[in-house]
Amino acid sequence: MTFITRFAPSPTGYLHSGHALSAITAHDAARAAGGTFLLRIEDIDHTRCRPAFVDAISEDLAALGLTWDGPVWRQSMRGAFYATALDDIRNKGLAYPCFCNRRQVAAHSPGQGADGLIYGGTCRDLSRDEVAARVAAGQVPAWRLRLDTALQLAGAIVWQDRRAGWQDWAGDGVGDVVIARRDIATSYHLAVVVDDAAQGVTQIIRGMDLFHQTAVHVLLQRILDLPTPHYLHHQLLSDADGRKLSKSAGARSLRDIFAEGTDGRLVAERLRKVIAGAT
Numbered sequence: 001m002t003f004i005t006r007f008a009p010s011p012t013g014y015l016h017s018g019h020a021l022s023a024i025t026a027h028d029a030a031r032a033a034g035g036t037f038l039l040r041i042e043d044i045d046h047t048r049c050r051p052a053f054v055d056a057i058s059e060d061l062a063a064l065g066l067t068w069d070g071p072v073w074r075q076s077m078r079g080a081f082y083a084t085a086l087d088d089i090r091n092k093g094l095a096y097p098c099f100c101n102r103r104q105v106a107a108h109s110p111g112q113g114a115d116g117l118i119y120g121g122t123c124r125d126l127s128r129d130e131v132a133a134r135v136a137a138g139q140v141p142a143w144r145l146r147l148d149t150a151l152q153l154a155g156a157i158v159w160q161d162r163r164a165g166w167q168d169w170a171g172d173g174v175g176d177v178v179i180a181r182r183d184i185a186t187s188y189h190l191a192v193v194v195d196d197a198a199q200g201v202t203q204i205i206r207g208m209d210l211f212h213q214t215a216v217h218v219l220l221q222r223i224l225d226l227p228t229p230h231y232l233h234h235q236l237l238s239d240a241d242g243r244k245l246s247k248s249a250g251a252r253s254l255r256d257i258f259a260e261g262t263d264g265r266l267v268a269e270r271l272r273k274v275i276a277g278a279t
């Protein structure tokens with residue numbers, strides 16, 4: 001069986017041990033299966049990504065002793081493919097332009113969902129004339145998925161996680177998600193689905209922090225006629241207080257750990273013990 005997996009970091013900071021755990025899990029699974037391990041740089045968000053972080057990703061992964069196959073894809077080079085996918089979704093009547101700013105979204109949101117605030121639907125039923133007038137006035141819209149119609153077309157969203165088992169999603173908890181932000185003309189959801197299919201990824205191995213995003217990805221795969229890969233969401237590393245490791249919570253970067261003299265391969269071996277204990 002073909003086995004193609006990937007590590008797909010966003011270069012918004014230096015990698016920390018949580019990223020390393022994810023990369024090692026995917027890398028080792030690919031090597032054990034005689035498969036392919038890809039590295040993809042998810043740098044669509046030019047407001048947060050930095051070139052120095054891009055270079056550091058390959059350096060840090062190499063220091064951990066990981067190797068990857070084929071060229072490294074950069075999402076910032078693939079805008080045309082995301083635009084085509086967005087057109088396809090729009091042509092199927094499954095997306096609508098949204099002119100709301102954050103404050104307006106927050107004011108009408110029914111609450112927090114898996115993907116941020118659930119959208120209250122303010123722009124769902126704007127007339128063509130109203131959209132045209134706002135665009136003519138220089139407003140650039142984001143594009144939101146018309147979730148109920150998309151679900152009607154796609155049918156039940158049933159997917160399997162290798163750890164958590166079968167999941168059955170009826171569309172709750174996210175609302176009409178943004179599939180193209182106004183500033184970058186795409187979104188994490190759209191770009192990841194398009195690229196996983198374009199790279200022939202058969203196994204998505206990533207952290208539990210993205211578990212609740214997967215139903216939206218499976219829905220996008222259905223409406224774009226793309227295959228659904230196998231999924232494994234692994235447990236997350238936590239700090240001494242039990243909180244998920246993250247840059248915002250002050251996790252030490254791999255760079256800092258290496259700079260203190262700890263060998264990258266030793267870091268990788270320690271993480272492999274954590275992975276073995278968690279399965």
Ligand code: GLU
Pocket residue numbers: 007008009010042192205206210
């Ligand atoms: N780029 C995403 C992140 O850094 C991960 C994407 C994925 O694995 O699907 O959180």
